[in-house]
Amino acid sequence: MILTVTLNTALDITYRVRSLxxxxxxxxxxxxxxxxxxxxxxxxxxxxxGHEVTATGFAGGGTGRAVREGLADTPGVLDALLPIGGATRxxxxxxxxxxxxxxxxxxxxxxxxxxxxxxxxxxxxxxxxGASAVALCGSLPPGVPVGAYAGLVRTARTAGVPVLLxxxxxxxxxGVAARPDILKPNAExxxxxxxxxxxxxxAQDARRRGAHAVVAxxxxxxLIAHTPEGRWHAAPPxxxxxxxxxxxxxxxxxLLSGLVDRLPWPDRLARAAALxxxxxxxxxxxxxxxxxxxxxxxxxxxxxxVTAA
Amino acid sequence: MILTVTLNTALDITYRVRSLxxxxxxxxxxxxxxxxxxxxxxxxxxxxxGHEVTATGFAGGGTGRAVREGLADTPGVLDALLPIGGATRxxxxxxxxxxxxxxxxxxxxxxxxxxxxxxxxxxxxxxxxGASAVALCGSLPPGVPVGAYAGLVRTARTAGVPVLLxxxxxxxxxGVAARPDILKPNAExxxxxxxxxxxxxxAQDARRRGAHAVVAxxxxxxLIAHTPEGRWHAAPPxxxxxxxxxxxxxxxxxLLSGLVDRLPWPDRLARAAALxxxxxxxxxxxxxxxxxxxxxxxxxxxxxxVTAA
Numbered sequence: 001m002i003l004t005v006t007l008n009t010a011l012d013i014t015y016r017v018r019s020l021x022x023x024x025x026x027x028x029x030x031x032x033x034x035x036x037x038x039x040x041x042x043x044x045x046x047x048x049x050g051h052e053v054t055a056t057g058f059a060g061g062g063t064g065r066a067v068r069e070g071l072a073d074t075p076g077v078l079d080a081l082l083p084i085g086g087a088t089r090x091x092x093x094x095x096x097x098x099x100x101x102x103x104x105x106x107x108x109x110x111x112x113x114x115x116x117x118x119x120x121x122x123x124x125x126x127x128x129x130g131a132s133a134v135a136l137c138g139s140l141p142p143g144v145p146v147g148a149y150a151g152l153v154r155t156a157r158t159a160g161v162p163v164l165l166x167x168x169x170x171x172x173x174x175g176v177a178a179r180p181d182i183l184k185p186n187a188e189x190x191x192x193x194x195x196x197x198x199x200x201x202x203a204q205d206a207r208r209r210g211a212h213a214v215v216a217x218x219x220x221x222x223l224i225a226h227t228p229e230g231r232w233h234a235a236p237p238x239x240x241x242x243x244x245x246x247x248x249x250x251x252x253x254x255l256l257s258g259l260v261d262r263l264p265w266p267d268r269l270a271r272a273a274a275l276x277x278x279x280x281x282x283x284x285x286x287x288x289x290x291x292x293x294x295x296x297x298x299x300x301x302x303x304x305x306v307t308a309a
Numbered sequence: 310m311i312l313t314v315t316l317n318t319a320l321d322i323t324y325r326v327r328s329l330x331x332x333x334x335x336x337x338x339x340x341x342x343x344x345x346x347x348x349x350x351x352x353x354x355x356x357x358x359g360h361e362v363t364a365t366g367f368a369g370g371g372t373g374r375a376v377r378e379g380l381a382d383t384p385g386v387l388d389a390l391l392p393i394g395g396a397t398r399x400x401x402x403x404x405x406x407x408x409x410x411x412x413x414x415x416x417x418x419x420x421x422x423x424x425x426x427x428x429x430x431x432x433x434x435x436x437x438x439g440a441s442a443v444a445l446c447g448s449l450p451p452g453v454p455v456g457a458y459a460g461l462v463r464t465a466r467t468a469g470v471p472v473l474l475x476x477x478x479x480x481x482x483x484g485v486a487a488r489p490d491i492l493k494p495n496a497e498x499x500x501x502x503x504x505x506x507x508x509x510x511x512a513q514d515a516r517r518r519g520a521h522a523v524v525a526x527x528x529x530x531x532l533i534a535h536t537p538e539g540r541w542h543a544a545p546p547x548x549x550x551x552x553x554x555x556x557x558x559x560x561x562x563x564l565l566s567g568l569v570d571r572l573p574w575p576d577r578l579a580r581a582a583a584l585x586x587x588x589x590x591x592x593x594x595x596x597x598x599x600x601x602x603x604x605x606x607x608x609x610x611x612x613x614x615v616t617a618a
Contacts, residue, residue: 013399017414020412021331023405028414090322105401108336
């Protein structure tokens with residue numbers, strides 16, 4: 001089974017309004033809710049690809065109950081979330097019907113107690129015993145130490161389980177030093193970590209900081225990978241129009257799926273880039289369009305990069 | 310006991326953000342939640358004034374559970390909400406820290422089934438037997454017939470219970486024809502009902518349409534009343550700066566409180582205007598500042614209006 005960790009799960013709410021105007025009152029014409037947080041998005045895509053997935057992290061309060069009810073309706077994802085005293089955060093995406101643009105409001109997340117964090121680390125260790133790979137995804141809720149991912153990376157490496165890290169800011173800086181097998185930042189996170197806006201140079205720097213391999217998502221430009229086996233650029237055959245929400249999480253799912261299927265790097269990258277593009281194309285945010293994926297996975301161009309090392 | 314009816318209860322969520330910008334992503338720095346919907350706001354103020362209050366209407370889903378937990382923490386309000394299959398709506402108020410302005414997002418509310426609406430009407434009839442007055446407040450959720458308030462007004466009149474109606478649009482138009490004892494529109498609702506932007510003329514028109522008495526809230530200008538006993542204008546001694554959310558609901562509570570205490574109209578209006586102003590002054594939206602209320606209730610100027618009838 002593949003394990004995904006989402007310490008700051010969310011109830012993702014999407015509102016449709018005619019046009020968002022600051023300081024006005026708006027009638028919401030349509031409301032949708034689903035379990036969110038990057039690791040849960042990764043779990044959903046992995047399950048849709050046919051993998052056995054276990055999702056762990058924290059959930060609490062009425063919003064946590066809604067997240068767990070949503071997970072129970074997702075075939076193939078085993079719910080191993082730990083109950084907490086606080087309430088799972090909400091995110092609210094307000095979609096303008098006129099322009100299609102989205103305004104995002106993200107709650108900070110519940111306060112995690114030291115006892116809850118301790119209990120999580122114990123459960124995480126037990127779950128790793130049955131895992132073929134683990135993904136550590138997203139922000140940390142208040143109360144979880146900033147070095148949390150560094151510790152979880154080390155535990156996975158000690159257990160011999162390949163570990164992918166996808167986070168930002170200081171948790172990323174600390175986490176990379178613990179030597180994760182794969183680091184999956186986007187261009188902005190990679191630039192913040194390294195100070196370089198040249199993705200290949202920055203990926204190389206991130207490897208020097210500890211990551212075994214770095215795969216950076218560059219939006220419509222696809223993915224670049226900097227690994228001990230080589231350097232590649234994976235790009236879909238055409239730019240996709242649509243909603244990029246969750247595209248990075250689908251790339252993570254593609255990388256893990258290719259890893260546990262023992263694919264060579266170029267095939268892993270094709271899978272990740274095709275899933276990412278098929279997510280942009282799907283009508284609902286964070287879902288992927290299966291027909292688009294199956295068509296694209298054969299057509300993604302993966303080219304070896306030959307730049308100054 | 311005073312009965313308040315809130316068919317479209319809400320979980321009122323308030324977010325603080327630095328500055329709301331359409332199409333950007335925002336970190337919410339502070340989240341508060343409380344039971345909402347106009348009738349629940351009225352109930353809370355009545356209880357704070359020392360009245361026994363029963364709150365009925367609908368509640369369902371995780372959001373309904375949160376509303377009921379909040380009510381259980383409100384001393385003096387008895388929860389007589391009916392459970393439904395759908396989920397209670399949320400309202401999200403986004404407060405700009407830079408300007409103090411608020412952007413409002415209101416969900417439409419759950420679909421009420423004919424069986425749920427039938428069950429409500431039965432419970433309502435039973436609750437009226439113990440009520441000294443009843444307030445019918447706010448919007449109708451989907452599935453409740455547009456003539457709902459007209460029917461509830463008639464049932465109250467048949468039971469001999471004084472009934473106040475505070476709603477808008479077509480439910481107001483239908484409701485007023487059923488002859489409520491008090492109609493409490495704001496200036497905009499009154500203009501929409503009557504086509505007149507002169508509040509005294511419009512109030513007179515609303516009485517012709519069926520309301521026994523009309524009290525219109527005019528924001529910072531206080532209240533005007535058009536009743537069989539006379540016409541008055543009630544104004545606080547100075548304009549209040551603050552958040553007007555819930556000021557109209559506090560005015561309803563003041564009117565009902567004065568009614569069951571058998572106060573003459575000018576004293577009821579002073580109570581309503583003082584509570585309304587004390588709500589604008591309170592730090593939290595929808596709460597009232599007791600010291601401000603106690604000071605103002607002695608100082609509100611209630612003057613008889615002598616205009617063309």
